[in-house]
Amino acid sequence: MDAAPFHTGEQALQARTGVRERMEEIGDKVIRDHMPDQHRELFGKLPTMLLGAQDDQGQPWATMLHGPVGFVTSPDARTLRLQARPAPDDPVAPWLSEGAAIGLLGLEFHTRRRNRANGLVRALGDEGFEVQVLQSFGNCPKYIHARRPEAVERRSALPAQRLEPALDGPSIALLRRADTLFIASASSARAGESSANAKSEGVDVSHRGGLPGFVHVATGPRGLRLTLPDYQGNFFFNTLGNLLAWPRAGLVVPDFDDGSLLHLAAQASICFDGPALDAFPGAQRLLQLDVRHGWWRPAALPLRWSTPEAPPQFGV
Template identity: 45%
Template structure:
């Protein structure tokens, strides 16, 4: 087992990311790539991209240090970039959303712009500048593109004015209820927030997409979620954060009903387990133990329709938990 004790120096990657890149044998190559693709500003292509979006994925950290992921929706144009170092969000406060508590002036935030009907996406992290309750600006620290793998194609429609809140109450759960388990079991997509406090004291929050065949996230009898980690861009933003800080926030969306399931808890990276080999496409695993669970029926004003041939080819190449060994949980190395 390694320890993430590498000095960051001038690397764009932090110690956790570097440690996992080393285990994958790509640290030297990723050092060069990182210098090139991680920018402190938005390029014109991404400045044009964000105003097209009807929703944004956000990751934040509340006052207790818990990470939360969320989806917030509004009419396209609510995201706009007045200059290359800034992304503005015209979003009112939402006290029903646990992620909102971490979106104060000066708070670190992670953002993922993703267009499900084209598979385009862009990630950024930065710091909030808030001047009221009707929106805020994000000062960009890092911005970078992501590949389109594992994204299922969906078209969106609005079912109500996005300024109108649902009248359905949020449910605060002590454990996953039947409906929550159904949402996870049927999910081919979810989003995960994580964060680290870097050597200089600056907090860096990330939120990212995860996709696979429906049911690729397993719910254990103890409520722990197990997630296969498939081949990707080798940045290891999320898992690298987990190496240094286990705090994580997950959000699952029911794209047909507009319901959100938000969980915050702790994650562990599993590099060595028989289940990795038995789950086709997995290169490693991670496990998530939820500590707080909020289910929000009707939270989103959007609904999505799955394309007729909407499956990502990369998702279809992955396995299922039915083929994984049920008895392999005890033989594993965790980070």
């Protein structure tokens, strides 16, 4: 059986869940090497774009880029152009280079539409960069809190603060009240270096959402541990499959009230059963993230967001 478009980590989780053959049948139909027109149209409407990349140690990092509507364009079905670059203090900035594997997630928060486009950086310039799309697929609107962004006047830049594994009070408080975060992951320590498995391997960035408090913060044997419930999804297992293959994750947690961004690097593990899972009703498994270090970037985005509307899956 041809492994494309899923790599061994994704296949293992699909097999564990009993959907391996079904996902193989539909995989090539939903994970494409080009963007359908509706995906290209969505990207062009957005004021933000989520981005994931790896550093030289293989650690994934996630960030949120922003620009005026239209800062993302698609000249053809296999190309995205972004007229934006990560700020110099963004942990992604040093690793956005020609040929680097990256993951992109376009999310229109107020409609809950989201699409992914993963690939390789091309034509890197001072004001932006181009992406050769190798993987394109959509996601359902589940677990997304609807909210609208509004541009505000940018304040004077405040310096980024490096955080040790224990983090600090403001970052822990943000995690405990968060209803949304994003996770960057990779299929290997050097994802994207070989084009042989371009359809199944690379860097990815995905959304996680829940009611405020869904991120469980506790001190574990390795320091600060974050636990996220994983609910039933599309059975692709793009994120968890990556983390099974290469257990490092990069998180970005937006503060929708003041535009700050919390970036975290973590070691990942997956809990499939036991008392810990029983404590999260409805969860299929748990994603456990041991924090290694992070960055707090105050007022990084010149955006503020409306009061969220909870997704219907949470019955609120």
